[in-house]
Amino acid sequence: MVVEYASKIMTETHRPRVKYVIGPDGSPLTIADLPPPSTKRWVIRRKAEVVAAVRGGLLSLDEACSRYTLTVDEFLSWQMSIDQHGLAGLRTTRLQQYRM
Numbered sequence: 749m750v751v752e753y754a755s756k757i758m759t760e761t762h763r764p765r766v767k768y769v770i771g772p773d774g775s776p777l778t779i780a781d782l783p784p785p786s787t788k789r790w791v792i793r794r795k796a797e798v799v800a801a802v803r804g805g806l807l808s809l810d811e812a813c814s815r816y817t818l819t820v821d822e823f824l825s826w827q828m829s830i831d832q833h834g835l836a837g838l839r840t841t842r843l844q845q846y847r848m
Contacts (some may be wrong), residue, residue, distance in 0.1 A: 769804025772796035772835060779806060787813045792838040795826045803827075 771777035772793065783794040798816065801807045804822070813820060829837035831837055 751823055766805045769800055769806045771800050777801060777804075777806065782807075783816070787816060792835055795838045796830065798823070799827050799830055 768776040768778045771781070774843065777797060777800060779801075782797055786795060790816070798812055800806075802809055802812050809820065812818065813823060826838060
């Protein structure tokens with residue numbers, strides 16, 4: 749399953765750069781609106797914004813991982829959590845419940 753997401757992401761990295769994407773709350777999201785690169789505390793909204801930015805072509809997967817010191821697996825787990833459980837799937841306190 750991770751391989752499917754990785755190949756999907758890899759094809760998405762060749763998209764032309766966009767100026768903004770629609771964020772998880774429905775508002776426009778630009779590079780300036782993204783969490784700062786120094787972010788250490790990853791709340792649901794911040795994770796969802798980074799996933800939306802990559803999906804929409806605002807950042808490539810490589811740029812996001814480099815900017816936020818994430819592993820590809822970590823980013824893909826965020827993306828899969830959103831796909832499978834919605835934004836609530838990004839709650840770290842509920843991780844065990846969703847994985848069962």
